Amino acid sequence: MSSAASLTTANRRPIPLQVRDDLIFERIEYLGISYWVVKDPVGLKYFRLQPEQYHTLQLLNGDRHLEELRDALHDELPTVRLQLSDIQHLITDLHQKGLVFSNRIGQGASLAKLNFEEKKKKLFNTMRSLLYVRLPGWDPEAVLARLYPLVRWIYHPTTVTLTLLFVISSWVLLAVQFDTFTAQMPEFQQFFSWPNLLYLWITLGTCKVIHEFGHGLSCKHFGGECHAMGVMLLVFSPCLYCDVSDSWMLKSKWQRIAIGAAGMYIEVVISAIAIYIWWNTQSGLIHHLCLNIFFVTTITTVIWNANPLMRFDGYYMMSDFLEIPNLRPKADRLLRDWFGWYCLGIEAKPDPFMPESGRAGFVMFAIAAGLYRWFILAAIMVFLYTVLKPYGLQSIGIALAVVSIVTILFNLVLNIYKQVTAPRIEPLSRPKIAISLGLLVTVIACTMAVPLPLHIEAMFLVEPHDVRHVYTPVPGRLENRPVQPGDQVTFGDTLATLANPALALEKAPP
Numbered sequence: 001m002s003s004a005a006s007l008t009t010a011n012r013r014p015i016p017l018q019v020r021d022d023l024i025f026e027r028i029e030y031l032g033i034s035y036w037v038v039k040d041p042v043g044l045k046y047f048r049l050q051p052e053q054y055h056t057l058q059l060l061n062g063d064r065h066l067e068e069l070r071d072a073l074h075d076e077l078p079t080v081r082l083q084l085s086d087i088q089h090l091i092t093d094l095h096q097k098g099l100v101f102s103n104r105i106g107q108g109a110s111l112a113k114l115n116f117e118e119k120k121k122k123l124f125n126t127m128r129s130l131l132y133v134r135l136p137g138w139d140p141e142a143v144l145a146r147l148y149p150l151v152r153w154i155y156h157p158t159t160v161t162l163t164l165l166f167v168i169s170s171w172v173l174l175a176v177q178f179d180t181f182t183a184q185m186p187e188f189q190q191f192f193s194w195p196n197l198l199y200l201w202i203t204l205g206t207c208k209v210i211h212e213f214g215h216g217l218s219c220k221h222f223g224g225e226c227h228a229m230g231v232m233l234l235v236f237s238p239c240l241y242c243d244v245s246d247s248w249m250l251k252s253k254w255q256r257i258a259i260g261a262a263g264m265y266i267e268v269v270i271s272a273i274a275i276y277i278w279w280n281t282q283s284g285l286i287h288h289l290c291l292n293i294f295f296v297t298t299i300t301t302v303i304w305n306a307n308p309l310m311r312f313d314g315y316y317m318m319s320d321f322l323e324i325p326n327l328r329p330k331a332d333r334l335l336r337d338w339f340g341w342y343c344l345g346i347e348a349k350p351d352p353f354m355p356e357s358g359r360a361g362f363v364m365f366a367i368a369a370g371l372y373r374w375f376i377l378a379a380i381m382v383f384l385y386t387v388l389k390p391y392g393l394q395s396i397g398i399a400l401a402v403v404s405i406v407t408i409l410f411n412l413v414l415n416i417y418k419q420v421t422a423p424r425i426e427p428l429s430r431p432k433i434a435i436s437l438g439l440l441v442t443v444i445a446c447t448m449a450v451p452l453p454l455h456i457e458a459m460f461l462v463e464p465h466d467v468r469h470v471y472t473p474v475p476g477r478l479e480n481r482p483v484q485p486g487d488q489v490t491f492g493d494t495l496a497t498l499a500n501p502a503l504a505l506e507k508a509p510p
Contacts, residue, residue: 011084013066016062016104017095018100019099023041025039026039026251028251029323031324036048036049036051036053037049044243046245046246047097048248048325055077056087056091060091062102067084070083135232137229138228140226140242144226145220148217163269167268169272174275199289199292200296203289203292204300205239209240211263211305212239213266214262215263216242216244217262218262222247224250224259227243228242229242244259247259247260261317267300267305268297268301271294271297271298274290277290278290303376309373311328315327315328330354331363331365334363334366335363344429345430345431346419346426377401381400470495477499477500478497480497481497482495
């Protein structure tokens with residue numbers, strides 16, 4: 001009786017949490033279902049809340065207890081039945097997101113701990129990928145506010161139409177003159193030699209700065225804000241990044257897609273200008289720089305920005321088009337659940353935030369993204385090795401490859417370890433584990449059995465087999481050579497006739 005009474009008392013104890021007054025809410029539909037996007041203007045964080053999360057947050061006033069909160073939620077959402085434990089989980093999640101506050105003593109320490117854990121996680125993620133390093137930035141809102149009135153005209157429909165026609169005309173010119181273009185492309189080592197590599201770095205950095213300002217100005221055009229811009233090292237090349245997360249507050253998915261495509265749009269225009277300048281100039285620095293600009297804007301757009309398998313512009317555009325927020329995390333989560341069930345026998349816990357239909361598509365997307373990540377990593381390593389090899393620095397490329405591969409494998413093993421050691425009631429499936437280990441050993445054995453080519457560079461001398469060298473004991477001038485290379489000879493045949501006037505004079509009779 002005492003435990004039941006204490007439990008009842010706890011359920012009726014006021015929850016000392018209140019919704020923050022400075023939060024900004026926007027109701028947005030995804031696939032016909034309304035969600036609430038909340039903006040934290042202090043931490044510049046954005047969260048998408050389910051209806052039960054949103055109403056729970058709004059009902060927290062510091063006085064209601066759990067039972068009152070449950071009854072109020074039933075009135076707001078008659079079709080959703082939440083238990084007291086479910087409401088406790090919702091409140092804990094809202095507190096971890098920093099959307100509520102409390103006037104009680106000791107809250108500052110918990111918030112400071114959460115902030116420290118978040119910074120440590122960011123630092124760990126930065127150190128985990130040496131090929132993609134994102135450095136702290138600054139607030140560009142004031143700069144964008146001054147620039148936007150000067151470039152507002154580029155967003156006019158007439159300007160956009162004429163620009164697209166200009167870009168298409170440059171592609172037609174490139175297709176017509178493709179043979180001439182490819183003939184002027186330098187060899188790999190010449191193109192990526194140090195003098196031109198410096199031009200490539202400068203070109204890449206300049207184009208990416210314009211690219212990111214395109215994102216920021218487009219976000220400003222559609223009514224959003226941009227409060228984070230900074231330097232990023234992409235494969236050791238300086239670039240710029242621009243955080244336009246405020247676009248999540250826009251109701252129109254087409255506006256969000258336009259903001260995501262703005263950087264690539266700017267780069268395509270730069271590429272078109274470079275094509276026309278390249279065609280109308282002779283060999284020289286300008287002609288060569290235009291070739292670099294075309295290469296940088298085209299390759300980076302196709303491989304990085306436009307590809308939905310990488311978490312860049314193309315990924316966010318596809319996510320907005322499909323109206324599936326957090327597409328990659330959901331796909332990775334479903335892939336882990338799939339692996340846990342089919343390989344370990346771990347049954348996934350029901351999650352209301354995960355999709356109920358189309359799960360196979362999410363899993364296939366996660367697998368494709370993982371394979372493409374390995375492909376990009378291999379391409380980057382081969383590129384660095386090839387570029388550094390003429391300078392005897394190929395060991396740097398090998399070291400980076402080893403570190404990157406070990407890091408990816410370590411994270412993979414760590415995730416599996418967490419999945420296996422997570423507390424659960426049901427045991428692991430030994431038959432599934434045995435079959436999975438057997439398949440893994442078979443794949444490794446088959447991979448190790450595949451012969452791989454090994455190329456070694458060394459000086460060598462080619463000589464005919466069973467060769468016989470013929471020498472003359474005295475010097476002379478060749479006068480006649482009756483035998484030509486490749487002729488058959490026998491013992492006693494004359495191979496060549498030499499003349500030595502000094503020797504002939506010496507042997508002449510007195």
